[in-house]
Amino acid sequence: MNIQLMNDLAINDLSIHAADGTIVSNVSLSLGRGRPLTLLGESGSGKSLVAQAIMGNLPAGVHATGRVLFKGLDLLAEPAAERRQRWGRSIGLLPQEPWLALDPTMRVGPQVAEVHRYVKGKTVNDSLAATSQNLAEVSLSQAEALYPFQISGGMGQRVAIAMADAADTELLIADEPTKGLDAALRDSVAARLKCEVEAGRLLLTITHDVAVARALGGTIGVMLEGRLVEYGPAETLLEKPEHAYTKALLAAEPSQWEKRTRPSSGKTVVAAQALEKRYGDRVLFSGFDVAIAAGEIVSIVGPSGCGKTTIGNILLGLTTPDAGAVVRDTVLSSLRFQKLYQDPPAAFAPHQTIRRGLKDLARLHGKDWTKIEALCGRLRLQDALLDRLPGQVSGGELQRFALLRALLLDPAFLFADEATSRLDPVSQQDVITFLQEIVEETGLAVLLVTHDRDLAEKVSTRLIELGGFQGKST
C-alpha cells in the first residue's frame, strides 16, 4: 500500500498479446516524481510496446492485459475515447526521430502553437506568445518561421521538447529520443530530459543506449525478448548487474572496454599532407596532415558533418581534395586498399545472395573457396547465412561479411567509416575485436572514423580530433 502511494505510475503484470502469441509477458514497473524510469533493450525486445500500452496506441491486432495504474486509475480499463482524451493533457509523447513527426508542410511555430490553441484552448494571441516562450526556452527563437526540412536533427529534437513543454503533461514518454543523433546531441537531449524530471514531471524513457540510461538515473528496467530481466535503481544496476544479458550489455559499452593498443613500428602505408576540402564557400578542413603505418589503428573523431568521412575517402582515392596530396605505398595494388561502410546493407547488392557475391569475388581474383570457409569460421559466420540476401542477416553479421570480403584481398589499408555505429553494442564489440586481432596478426593499417570518443580511445594507437570549429569559414 505504501509503495502504491509513492508511485504515480505503476504497471502490474502487464502482458501484450498478438494473434500469434504473447509478445510481452508479465512486466511490472513503477515510477514516481523525481524518479524517472528508463527501459533499456534492443529493438524487438518489446520495450516500445510497453510504452505504447501506457500511451494507449498499440498497433491494431495487439492488446494488453494486466494493470497500468496512473494516479490510482487503471488506464487499460478505460475506453479508447477516454484514453485519447489523455493525450497531450495528462500523458505526453516525445517522438522518436522528431523530424519525421513534424508536419513537413507547416512551419515550426504553428506546430507548437496549435498545442496551446487547440489543446489548452488559449486565444490566438496567447498561443503565439506562449509558443515564442517555449521555443526561446530551447534556444530556438530563430527557428519559429522555419519549415521542418530547414532544421537539423538536433533542432528537430528541441522542437519536440518545446511541444512537450507546451503540453506540460504530468507524464512524459520519451520513445528512443536519441535515435539517429550523434554523441554530443545525445548528451544534450539527455540533459534536457533531466530538466523535465527536475521540473516535477514523470518521465518514462525508452532507449537502447546505456549512456542515456546512465545520464538519467532513477530506475532502470532491462528488457530482453519481451521480458523484464532486470529492474532496479540505476546506481545498483549499472554497478552490479546480475543478469547475464545486462552484464553483456554493459561490458559492450566502449567506455568499459579494456584498452588494447599497440604502438606500431611498421612503415607508412598511406599518408597525406595539407589536405583541404570545401563545399561551396564552406571549408570542411584545411592543412590536414595524416600518416598511417602498418599495424596501426588511427582514429578520427568529430561531430557529424565535420568532414571525417571525406578524409578517409580522399585517402582511398574516392574523393579528390581541393588542395594537398596523398602518398600511397607504391608497391601495393589498389585492391589492397579497402573500406567498411557505415550502413552494412547499403554496401551489398540487395538482390544478390552473399554466397553468390563471394563466389564471384573469389573467381575474379583466383582465390580458393576454402579461404572463404576459413574466414567464415574465423569470423563466426555460419554457412547457412551465405544463402541469404544481405537484407536477411543482422547488421553485425553483414558487417563481418564486409570484413571477410575485404580480408579476402589481403588488404594493407582499411578505412572503417563509422562501421559499427549502426550495430547494437554487443555486435559492435565483436566487429571491433575481430578487427583488432587482424591488425595484430597481419599488420593491417586501419583508419577508424567515428563519433564515439570512448571507442576511439580504447582501440586506437593515435586519435585525431576533427573539430567543427575548423569548418567554419568567416
Added chain:
Amino acid sequence: MSTVDQTYQRPKRGLGTTRLAGAGLLIFLGGFAIIGPAVIPFDPAAQDFGASLAPIGGDYLLGADHYGRSLLARLAHGARLSFGMAFLTMLAAAIPGVLFGLIAAWRGGWTERGFEFVATIVLALPGLMLVLLLLAFSPGNYGPLFLGLALTLWVEFYRVTKATTKTILSQPHIEAARMLGFGSRYILTHYVVPVITPMISTLAAFAMATAIIAVSTLSAISVGLQPPTPELGSMIVELLPYFAEAPMHVLLPAALIFLLVLALQLLAQGERA
C-alpha cells in the same frame, strides 16, 4: 512509435494474382491474335452482301458486318494488327530508350545533358499531338504512326532507365564492388540489369497499352489507319451507323480493345493497380 515487428503488420494479400490474371488474359488474346488469322477460314476483306449484318451465332460465328465480312476474321486480324503494331512500337521505343538511359547515367556530363535536351523537346507537347502532326505528312499510313508513337514513347524508357541507373551507381555497394576489383561489365550485368529489368517490363506493358489505345483512337477519328484495313477502332466507327440493328457488332471490337488494354495494364501494375 514504431518498432513493431514485421510479424504484426498485416501480410500483403493478393500479391501477384492481379499480374497472373493479366498474364492469363494476355495469353488468351495473344493466341487469338496470332493463331486466329491462320485458322479462321474467312478472308477479312471478302464481302458477301447477302450476309450483311448477319447475326451472331449464324453462318458466321460472330456475325458479319454491313459488307457481309466475317466479324470473327476481322476481329482476329484486328487483334493481330493492334498487338503487332503495339509490340513493334514498344521495341522501337524501348531499345533506344534503355540504351540512351544507360549511356546517359554512365557517362553523365554533356552526354546526359544532350539526351535530356532531346527528351525535353519531345515532352514539350503531349504525345498524341506529336503523332498527329507527323500523321499530317501522310494520313492513313503505318509509317508516321509507328514513327510518331515510338518517338513519344522512348522518353519514358529513357528517363526511368537513367534515373534508376544513376541511383544504383551512386550507392555504396557499387563503390565497394569497384574497390573489390569488379569491372563495369560485371556491375552492369549483375547490379544494374537485374534492378531495371522488372521496371522496363512494366513500362513495356504500359507502352503497348498506350500504343493500342493510340492506334485505335487515331483510326477512329479517321487520321490513323483507314478502312478497309481491319483495325479495331475504325471497325467500331464503321459499324456505328448500324448500332440500332446490330448493337453487339459495334461492341465486340470495343470489348476486344478494352480487354487487350486491361490485360496489359493488369500485367504491368500488378497489385499497384
Added chain:
Amino acid sequence: MAIKNFLLARLLQAGIVAIVVGALCFVLMRVLPGDAAMRIAAGRYGPDARIADAAEKVRLELGLDRPIAVQFIEWLGSLARFDLGHSLVTGRAVAHELQVQLGASVWLAVAALMLSLLIGPIVGLFGGLRPGGTADRVGLLGAVTFRAIPPFVLGLILMLVFSRQLGWLPPAGFGSPREILLPALTLALGLAAMSSRVTRNAVAAVARAPYFAFARYKGLPEAVVVRRHGLRNAAIPVVSYLGLQAIYLIEGVVVVESLFAYPGIGHALVHAIVERDVPMVQGTALAMGLMFVAIAAIVDLVTLWLDPRMRKIA
C-alpha cells in the same frame, strides 16, 4: 525566386512547342504534293483575285536561292508575331478561327477537370481512409476499368446510352451546358480513374505518416488533425499529378471533340490534318500545345503554394 524559375521553365517549354510545331509545319508545307508556291501564297495572303500574282512572288522568293535556314527563320518570325496566315480551305484568317474555337475547348477542358475533381478525389478519399475496405475495392475496380477504356470508346458508350437509348442529352453540338456534358463526362471519367488512385494512395500515406499520428498524440481533436495536417499533405501529390493529367486532358480534348463534333480546337486540328490545311494545322496545334503549357504552369503554381519543400528545390 522559385516561382520565377518555374515560370521560366514553362516559358522555355512554350518556346519549344512553337519551334517544334513551326518546324514540322514548315516542312509539311514543302513536301505536300502539288504547287507549293501557290499553297504558301494562299496561306500567307489569303485567297483573293491576285492569288496568282502572290504565288508568282512567292515562287520568285523561293527560286531566289534563299537558304532554307533563312526561310525557316522568317517562318518562325511570323509565328512569333502571331501571324498565323490564312486557312487553305476557308481562306479566313487562322487567328480569327482560333478565337472562337479556343473558347469552346477551354470550356470543355475546364468542365472536364472540374467534373473529374468532383469524382476522383472523393472516391479516392473513401478508399484511402480504409485501405482494403469495400470502398477501396470498388474504387480500384472502377479505376482499372475506366483506365482500360480508350476515351473514344468511352465517349461512344456514353453517347449510345445517354442520347440514343435514354435520349437525355444531345449526341453532338455546342452552345449549352447540355451539349458540353457528355464530352466533359467522357474526359472526366478517364481523369478521375487516375486521380482517384493517386488520392487514395496519398490519403493512405498521410494516415500512416508519423506526423499524422503525432498530431493525435499531441492531443489535437480529430477534426483539427485532419484539417491542419491531413488535407494539405494529401492534396500535394494529387495536385502535382494534375500536371501529368494535363497530357491526358489535351489528348482527350482532341479525341472527344472529334467524336462529339464539338467545335473546338481539337476538332479543327483533326479536320485540318485530314484536309492538309497546313496553316490551320499549325495554328490549332500551337494553341493546343500552349494550352498544355498553361495548365502545367498553373499546376506548378498551386504545387508551390501547397508544398514549401518545392520552393527550396527550385
